[in-house]
Amino acid sequence: MENAPLIAIVGATATGKSDLAIALARHLDAEVVNADALQLYRGMDIGTAKVPPAERLGVPHHQFNVLDVTEEASVSAYQAAARADLAAIRDRGRVPILVGGSGLYVRAVLDDLEFPPTDPEVRARWERRAEEIGAPALHEELARRDPGAASSIGPGDVRRIVRALEVGELTGRPFAAFLPRPLHRDPSTVQIGLRQDRAALHGRIARRVDGMLAAGLLEEVAALRELGLDRGVTARRAIGYEQGLAVLDGTMTIEQARESTVVGTRRLVRKQDTWFHRDVRVRWIDGADPAAGRALDHVLEDALAALA
Structure with missing residues (x-):
């Protein structure tokens, strides 16, 4: 499709993003690109609410099942792979739809966001320096080299102090030069946010967790072990999987794991809401509203009209 928009469907966990993406993809002759960091992992299906292939209704999906659970997810690697998928979809004459709730992954694809290089030797040297002189003194050194970074990083945050010093040494640029900026790389981008009433969403989360346990989440965790x-640095800490491992180890009961998963998911939802609601470019619709379909039509019509 010539001049096809890039559509992004964002929002918190359990708001119905995946279902909306599939329905919209069938309507627009589109393909879906995943922006959920945990759905990148092979075998992490039940606990991440990954849509099974049989339920994708023929819609091609990309950036699912591309990592082993022992691998660490990398936003910069994902950025390159996802952007390549979006370009290939357009080359096929179809509409790309990015969908997910991992805020930094979404912004890595949509925005003018550059990731600074890393060097293990340089980082290790600064970490040794932190051990030798202490975090406050290292923060003072950062203030001399990069005052802007020092003003935004607490004197006790060793990890970020070290990272800022590493980036400065490797690039010669201030750390702030690599912070996300709300500037779409593609001016045809349309961001649609899906939200639901918080109380209703909490009910959906509880039912989702119960459904995951009934569908065999613990068996999935055992197989992935x-x-x-x-x-897995990233995978083993995922909500639901960390609790599943605790059940297998005998340090949690199933009921305790269920409650911990529900609470952890609610906490994640709050973080996602905070992240996405900061972005004034998102056009929000209520996923539980019977008129949501019409609202979505208006959002897309307005966006396409603006691009015409």
């Missing part, structure tokens, strides 16, 4: 889930 055989594939190295315990060694």
